[in-house]
Amino acid sequence: MLQTPARADQAAAPLLEVRRITKAFGGLVALQDVSFVIWPGQIKGLIGPNGAGKTTLFNLITGILPPLSGDIRYRGRSTIGLPQYQIAGLGIARTFQNVQIFAGMTVLENVLVGLHRHMRSGLLDAAIRSGRSRREEQAAHKRARALLEEFDLLDRADEPAESLPFGLQRVLEVARALATAPSLLLLDEPGAGLSGAEKGRLTDRIRKIRDDGVTVFLVEHDMELMMGLADEVAALDQTMLIAEGPPAAIQNDPAVIAAYLGEEERGDAS
Amino acid sequence: MRGRLSGSTVGFLIAAALVLAIGWLEGTRPGGVSLPRLTAGLLTLDLLIRAGVFTIILVGLNLLMGYAGQVSLGQAAFYGLGAFFSAILTVKARNIGIPDVVAGAWWWAWVVMVVGAVIIGALSYLIGWAILRLRGHYLAMATLGLGIAVFIILRENLGLPRLNLTGGFDGVVGIPRLRIGAYLVWPVHRYFMLVWAVALSTIALGLNLVRSRIGRALRAIHGSELAAESLAVAAPRYKAQILAISAALAALAGSLYAHFQAAVVPATFGFVPSLQLVLMSAVGGMASIWGAPFGALAVLLLEELLRTKLAVIFPGVKGEFEAVAFGLLLVLVLLFWPRGLTGRTPGPLRRPAAAKG
Numbered sequence: 001m002l003q004t005p006a007r008a009d010q011a012a013a014p015l016l017e018v019r020r021i022t023k024a025f026g027g028l029v030a031l032q033d034v035s036f037v038i039w040p041g042q043i044k045g046l047i048g049p050n051g052a053g054k055t056t057l058f059n060l061i062t063g064i065l066p067p068l069s070g071d072i073r074y075r076g077r078s079t080i081g082l083p084q085y086q087i088a089g090l091g092i093a094r095t096f097q098n099v100q101i102f103a104g105m106t107v108l109e110n111v112l113v114g115l116h117r118h119m120r121s122g123l124l125d126a127a128i129r130s131g132r133s134r135r136e137e138q139a140a141h142k143r144a145r146a147l148l149e150e151f152d153l154l155d156r157a158d159e160p161a162e163s164l165p166f167g168l169q170r171v172l173e174v175a176r177a178l179a180t181a182p183s184l185l186l187l188d189e190p191g192a193g194l195s196g197a198e199k200g201r202l203t204d205r206i207r208k209i210r211d212d213g214v215t216v217f218l219v220e221h222d223m224e225l226m227m228g229l230a231d232e233v234a235a236l237d238q239t240m241l242i243a244e245g246p247p248a249a250i251q252n253d254p255a256v257i258a259a260y261l262g263e264e265e266r267g268d269a270s
Numbered sequence: 271m272r273g274r275l276s277g278s279t280v281g282f283l284i285a286a287a288l289v290l291a292i293g294w295l296e297g298t299r300p301g302g303v304s305l306p307r308l309t310a311g312l313l314t315l316d317l318l319i320r321a322g323v324f325t326i327i328l329v330g331l332n333l334l335m336g337y338a339g340q341v342s343l344g345q346a347a348f349y350g351l352g353a354f355f356s357a358i359l360t361v362k363a364r365n366i367g368i369p370d371v372v373a374g375a376w377w378w379a380w381v382v383m384v385v386g387a388v389i390i391g392a393l394s395y396l397i398g399w400a401i402l403r404l405r406g407h408y409l410a411m412a413t414l415g416l417g418i419a420v421f422i423i424l425r426e427n428l429g430l431p432r433l434n435l436t437g438g439f440d441g442v443v444g445i446p447r448l449r450i451g452a453y454l455v456w457p458v459h460r461y462f463m464l465v466w467a468v469a470l471s472t473i474a475l476g477l478n479l480v481r482s483r484i485g486r487a488l489r490a491i492h493g494s495e496l497a498a499e500s501l502a503v504a505a506p507r508y509k510a511q512i513l514a515i516s517a518a519l520a521a522l523a524g525s526l527y528a529h530f531q532a533a534v535v536p537a538t539f540g541f542v543p544s545l546q547l548v549l550m551s552a553v554g555g556m557a558s559i560w561g562a563p564f565g566a567l568a569v570l571l572l573e574e575l576l577r578t579k580l581a582v583i584f585p586g587v588k589g590e591f592e593a594v595a596f597g598l599l600l601v602l603v604l605l606f607w608p609r610g611l612t613g614r615t616p617g618p619l620r621r622p623a624a625a626k627g
Contacts, residue, residue, distance in 0.1 A: 062500060088502035100500075102493030104557075105486070112483075113490040117502040119483045123511060126482030127475045133482060140483070180501055 013076065015040045015184055015215050016061070016092075021070035023056055030056045032239045033070075038184070043206065043216045045230030045247070047223065049259055052236040054219045055097055058188050061217075062094050063087040074184070089117060093182035095173040097189045097219075101161045108157040110172055111144040114179025144179065151175045151205075167198050171205075178209065185209060187218045191225050203229050223260075227251060235259065278477055281560065282470065289466040292318070296459040312574060315462045319530055321566040322465035326523040328551055328562035329476040330516030335548075336556030337480060338512050339492030340402060341410040344417025345547050348390055348517040350539025352524025354424055355386035357442035357534045358435045365433060376449040383525040391518030398510030405495075417544045424536040441535030448529050465526055469563065472519060476559040488512060542596065549600045555610030564611045572599075 016038040023031040031053045038044045048054050059065040061072055063084040072079050079087050088094075093114075102110050119140060121133035148154040151171050156164065164172060170190060177185060187206070191199050199222070206229060210216050220226045226233060226247065233250040235243040237259035243250055250256055296305055296315055306314050331345050358366075359382040363373030372378060401412040423429070424436045436442065448455040448464070455464050479485050490498040491505045499505050528534050546569065554565020576595060603610070 064496070083506070084496075084499040085502050085504045088500050094500050096497065096500075100494040100497035102490050102497065104493055105489055109486055109489075113486050113498065113503065114501050116483055116487055116490075121483060123479075123484060123515075126479050126484045129478045129482075137482070176501065 014038060015075065017073040019071040019073065021060060021072065022068045023060060023065065024068050029239050034241045036234050036241060036244055038215060038217055040215050042231045043210050043218060043229055045226045045233040046219045046236065047226055047233060048236035053239050054236060055188060058094065058186055058219060061186065062092060088180065091183040092186065093177035093180045094186035095177055095188055095190060097192065099169045099173050101169050101172060103162040105161055106158050107153055107161050107164065107172060108144055108148065110161045110176050111147055111179050112140055114176040115140045115143060117180050147175050147179055167194050170194065182214060184215045184217060187216065189219055189221055191220055191222045199225055282474065285470060289463060293459050293463040312571065315458050317570055317574060319462050319465050321563065321570050322469040323523045323527045324550060324566035325469040325563045326472045327520045327547060328554065328566055329472045329559055330519035331547055331551050332556055332559060332562055333476060333479065334512050334516040335551060336558065337485060337492060338488040338509060340509055340513065342413040343410050343548065344413035344544050345520055346539045346543035347417040347420035348394060348520035349524040350420060350424055350536065351390050352386050352521025353528040353534045353539065354436055355521065356382050356525035356528045357445050360446055361442050361444050362435055365435065376451055379446060379448055379529065383522065386525055387518040387522040390521035391514040394517035395510050395514035398513040399506065402506065402509040402513060417541060421536055421540045424539065436536065441533060443533040445528050445532045461530055468526065473559055473562065480559060484508065545596050545600065549596050552600060552603045553610050555612040558612045561610055561612040568611065
């Protein structure tokens with residue numbers, strides 16, 4: 001933060017930069033020399049066959065795993081070595097491929113945990129129920145209910161979260177992530193297990209999230225969903241970035257086609 | 271909310287009224303009527319005081335296990351450290367060079383009690399950063415080891431036999447009664463009211479805590495630490511904080527116990543008491559603050575029944591059998607009654623709800 005760039009440059013600065021990231025588990029390489037950039041305000045997609053390293057990349061960006069080498073910069077600042085919760089605190093929220101709903105808590109409480117970041121009352125406030133903590137709590141409840149309304153979940157606010165059908169658990173996870181008011185939202189296969197109609201609604205929601213000013217980075221196996229949604233797509237295959245560009249170009253990229261055809265062949269063989 | 275009393279407030283008022291009524295009854299014994307006579311000898315002030323002491327520990331243990339999902343099989347260690355801290359600094363103040371003017375003052379025991387809880391809380395915060403990175407069985411093993419280590423350290427005189435601070439096997443005797451100025455918190459019905467005043471305050475504190483953003487964060491960590499951290503919840507800090515709070519409460523309870531019994535021995539704070547605490551927590555309902563008093567009372571009453579009736583059923587049974595009975599009961603409660611008397615959601619042994627498509 002020594003030099004403040006001019007305003008025009010700030011708008012053009014990347015939100016997230018992945019620079020030459022390599023990751024291995026034991027001797028098994030998961031990602032090799034992967035670099036790309038996410039610009040503010042875009043919906044960026046990441047595609048690739050199973051095992052290409054998509055979820056690993058998410059886990060590296062959110063600090064669940066450390067990379068072997070390379071750098072990840074968020075708003076120009078390296079996030080390598082920061083614990084997961086601090087990276088989340090910078091404004092990077094995510095959902096999980098295998099939904100991670102807080103069981104034993106209500107739908108409303110799940111979203112309230114998302115608002116945790118914006119509340120300030122500490123242990124002492126909580127223990128004596130200070131005026132500040134009560135006011136903060138009221139405001140949080142109001143905000144959480146508004147979010148649930150936006151996601152058509154308000155009528156189930158007081159139900160145990162684990163009682164929601166799978167599709168709605170995914171929706172709840174997105175609402176909960178948005179409660180943190182992130183600048184960058186990472187969605188890990190949000191369409192998995194959803195019906196056609198649900199996917200349509202999901203697409204509209206993701207567009208709206210972007211229009212509300214949140215940059216979206218999306219991993220999706222479903223090519224069709226990705227093509228209609230993303231502004232720009234990166235393709236991973238066998239640990240490497242093989243293509244990057246507008247969806248139409250990616251769809252016709254020979255390397256991408258080969259990767260997906262290869263997967264089908266591999267699938268047939270097994 | 272204004273003008274309407276919540277269920278907890280009503281429960282709280284009832285509990286406070288009960289404490290006052292029992293204190294008054296035992297203090298005056300109108301017409302020779304007393305609590306033991308009304309309850310066929312089952313309920314005594316001695317038992318109720320011990321239940322109050324355990325309630326203080328259990329509020330902390332339930333926050334730690336039932337809410338945050340961090341298993342502790344060594345909670346009696348903090349209880350013992352608090353008891354011996356008070357015992358040593360009131361009885362053996364001279365041995366460690368504290369002048370009589372200070373150690374003889376009425377407020378000294380209270381200062382020791384509070385300082386002990388703070389120091390033991392702070393220590394466990396540091397321990398927490400190390401061991402709370404462990405999960406599930408590993409955390410249980412680590413706390414079990416911690417409990418046994420503390421027990422041995424107390425029994426072996428802190429490794430300083432020349433100073434003879436803990437008294438080894440024999441412990442410390444002659445711990446003074448508490449005073450407020452010239453007012454002695456004794457006979458026993460006064461002490462009963464003191465212990466339950468602290469216990470009820472602890473319950474109030476616990477209730478406030480679980481209804482706050484911190485309580486939600488703890489439950490979220492319990493549900494999925496990964497997801498909690500992805501929402502910027504500083505899981506390591508909260509886990510260490512809640513361990514520190516539970517340890518400080520256990521230490522406070524230990525001090526109250528020491529001034530009640532007037533004597534402490536290490537055996538009171540070994541592995542079996544830790545197991546007893548987990549059993550109380552499970553019986554009362556781990557994920558519940560009100561589970562604390564109910565669990566403590568239920569298990570103490572059961573013990574009392576076992577103690578008086580068991581020898582009738584199985585002649586010759588004694589001593590070590592207690593641990594066997596606790597172990598068996600714990601398994602049965604966890605298997606068939608995971609919510610306990612008051613719990614809404616099961617404790618840390620609950621399987622996370624499967625969320626597969």
